Amino acid sequence: MKSSMFEFLILFLFASQSLSVYAGNFNKDVQIHWGDGRGKIHDSAGSLLSLSLDKSSGSGFQSNQEFLYAKAEVQMKLVPGNSAGTVTTFYLKSPGTTWDEIDFEFLGNISGHPYTLHTNVYSKGNGNKEQQFHLWFDPTADFHTYCITWNPQRIIFTVDGIPIREFLNSENIGVPFLTSQPMRLYASLWEAEHWATRGGLEKTDWSKAPFIASYRNYNVEGCAYANGKSSCPSNKPWYTQALDVKGRNRVRWAQGKYMVYNYCTDKKRFPQGPPRECT
Numbered sequence: 619m620k621s622s623m624f625e626f627l628i629l630f631l632f633a634s635q636s637l638s639v640y641a642g643n644f645n646k647d648v649q650i651h652w653g654d655g656r657g658k659i660h661d662s663a664g665s666l667l668s669l670s671l672d673k674s675s676g677s678g679f680q681s682n683q684e685f686l687y688a689k690a691e692v693q694m695k696l697v698p699g700n701s702a703g704t705v706t707t708f709y710l711k712s713p714g715t716t717w718d719e720i721d722f723e724f725l726g727n728i729s730g731h732p733y734t735l736h737t738n739v740y741s742k743g744n745g746n747k748e749q750q751f752h753l754w755f756d757p758t759a760d761f762h763t764y765c766i767t768w769n770p771q772r773i774i775f776t777v778d779g780i781p782i783r784e785f786l787n788s789e790n791i792g793v794p795f796l797t798s799q800p801m802r803l804y805a806s807l808w809e810a811e812h813w814a815t816r817g818g819l820e821k822t823d824w825s826k827a828p829f830i831a832s833y834r835n836y837n838v839e840g841c842a843y844a845n846g847k848s849s850c851p852s853n854k855p856w857y858t859q860a861l862d863v864k865g866r867n868r869v870r871w872a873q874g875k876y877m878v879y880n881y882c883t884d885k886k887r888f889p890q891g892p893p894r895e896c897t
């Protein structure tokens with residue numbers, strides 16, 4: 619009882635910190651590049667954007683700028699009710715067949731059952747680095763802050779300011795890291811019944827369509843990339859950000875209590891032993 623009160627206080631402190639984020643402007647910063655009107659910006663300040671999905675199409679937006687390293691943050695409120703088969707995303711990706719990618723993907727579920735937060739990292743077209751979590755709150759009841767910090771040393775995934783995963787640059791032991799391909803930010807709402815519901819176990823309930831997810835307080839600080847050159851703002855804390863003892867304890871807390879899948883411990887998939895970066 620005591621410890622859950624303590625946890626609650628910690629979460630509260632973090633949640634209140636994340637309220638002070640500077641908000642970008644969807645009108646200036648992104649294009650709704652997919653969905654034929656299903657994606658909408660709701661105000662002239664460009665602070666609120668919604669994506670929708672129906673039987674004929676999903677929708678999505680992408681950042682105007684490309685970045686080579688960035689801290690990308692947004693608040694999301696996910697599809698409520700029966701969201702089985704829907705996937706809501708916020709991710710970074712480079713083009714081409716040997717692309718780099720850093721993913722937050724939220725797999726919907728039937729009413730009353732938890733979403734799965736799927737994270738993955740691709741380098742040079744190779745993913746296979748999935749970690750999945752349940753959340754300690756209902757992500758459909760309100761907006762929560764999701765952030766990807768990508769710097770030359772590491773990738774940190776945070777939820778409401780709490781780091782849940784750190785992926786280190788392990789080039790020194792021969793694991794490719796994301797160091798050379800500029801990426802754009804993307805967000806989308808799409809249907810993936812087969813993938814998202816363990817082989818189509820749950821059917822998407824199209825009678826509940828259109829499904830809607832909302833985004834606000836979009837904010838990217840990054841090294842903008844244009845004409846073969848990257849310009850980095852100097853002295854940005856995120857560029858050298860690492861996890862301190864507190865941060866590592868929070869990762870341990872999130873992974874201990876809420877992680878539901880970790881590729882590093884999947885012996886069936888990696889009978890020869892876990893991938894190098896796991897140890």
Ligand SMILES: *[C@@H]1O[C@H](CO)[C@@H](O)[C@H](O)[C@H]1NC(C)=O
Pocket residue numbers: 725726727728731732733734814815816
């Ligand atoms: C849906 O909820 C069940 C628990 O009730 C969980 O086992 C399953 O992984 C969830 N599915 C998704 C796609 O999150």
